[in-house]
Amino acid sequence: MSGSTAIVGSGLIGRAWAIAFARAGWTVRLWDPVETAPAEAVDTIAGLLSDLAANDMLRGQDASRVLGRIAPAPNLAAALEGADWVQENAPEKLEIKRALWAEMEPLAGADTILASSTSAIVPSLFTEGLAGRHRCLTAHPINPPYLVPATELVPAPWTSAETMEKAESVMRAIGQAPIVMRKEIDGFVMNRMQGALLEEAFRLVADGVCGAEDVDVGIREGLALRWAFMGPFETIDLNAPGGVRDYAERYQGLYEGIFPSMQRRVDWAGPVMETIEGERRARLSETELQERQRWRDRHLMALLRHKARARDDIGE
């Protein structure tokens, strides 16, 4: 399946979505309220595509071929003309989203799906008053979506089942791994799980149980090794002879016992931050952060190539 997509808002996230769609053969039209932004985005994308080609992340295509599918649109109506999918990447301000969606939605064709990249605002808040609200949802990526497959599809109460099914198909077609939510909730799925883990991590450091690096070691040299190819439910399903129910019956007592001590929230920006920032800046100075982000992306690409190879060699 391929089609055409309108990227509304051509900043960091919009550009990343443009790459994800174009790499899969989709035609991409970029629009932004800042008139020069789409053309600048095309330039930035050209650079990113060269890096991706060098890392074998364009499915064997030349960067120029993928880039050829992406073009700026002169205005919002032109961007949405004939689009099968609209991906909105406006700032995380409700009033901006509401105004934009009110303008945008009537311009879209009757069968077009409209999706927001928001991580912070549930979709009902900016789609309620729209005539075609049944075809509107949130499709929230982990940035950048051309590297990280997981994408949350979040319905408003009026988003139709057909829309959700079609959205799931489109995401799979461009190579994303959709998380199909059945209802909206603040934080969606991934930030809620990340938040739960981080709250405990901050508490452990604040209480002097261990340092920030100890937390990172426990995850990167421990728990996340399995999570990176199985997820937490499959992990516990394989950690008791009789599967996940057996695990719950054997070990729930331990977790139940520690749950009451997880009810207290630590101010992340409070005194604990002295410790965490001190540890982090001792390992990596502020001027090295940007280079380390590139290091992260190289490791991320290498891990994704490894996972694809391991799936071929060992199976899924």
Added chain:
Amino acid sequence: MSGSTAIVGSGLIGRAWAIAFARAGWTVRLWDPVETAPAEAVDTIAGLLSDLAANDMLRGQDASRVLGRIAPAPNLAAALEGADWVQENAPEKLEIKRALWAEMEPLAGADTILASSTSAIVPSLFTEGLAGRHRCLTAHPINPPYLVPATELVPAPWTSAETMEKAESVMRAIGQAPIVMRKEIDGFVMNRMQGALLEEAFRLVADGVCGAEDVDVGIREGLALRWAFMGPFETIDLNAPGGVRDYAERYQGLYEGIFPSMQRRVDWAGPVMETIEGERRARLSETELQERQRWRDRHLMALLRHKARARDDIGE
């Protein structure tokens, strides 16, 4: 650094520790209250070592060479004779641990470190009455330690700083990644973080927000991709322009907002288990669990080899 270790309790965890120590050049003596268990453990270890050699997990050594360092001991005193490190792997029952440690600790040399593999019992509870309690701690691995590096070092209030430093050195010398805790706490570090994540995962499924597989997708195709080589603190340190403090200031509001909805615990073995077990057994029948555990270990070994290669190629 190498030395000799006594493995007290030759079941699943004891055998795995024997491999971790022997692979690093240590002499290993196995003891178990069941008289035939150590010799049986050596047989089992021989099979595991062949698998590990085939997967290039013995640092270039032959399986027979590593196996040659491991032998059963006729009794507890003989096992501990001259040992630099004692690793206890008894059942997770406080009365068993107490009796065993009371018998074991006086048999150990003055400079010997004694460690428990327990995940469930804080070390003060079975070391309080011991004359040499300053050299006792918990060294809790994720099983199996010869594959998963992260190991929690948990002091009792009377464990000496020297013991903790020496324990850290020994663990690094055999290739583990120590998490050096400053005080004991139920669940230690890793199970507390796993528990926090699982509590939210069970809540999401119980509340009908998404399915168990959606949770697994969000982790294995999303969050854990970075956690597998960075950990959660380094991840957020790189997710805001000004580092971890900037991240906390920008995004804490989102997490603070969802925290109150994380105060309610779902019974893992209650109605939600119908959903989770139904999903899991539809993907993998109970008779396939064992084969899938072997699949997991093959993927785990492949991931560890990948991480070592990526560290060489991209840097740390």
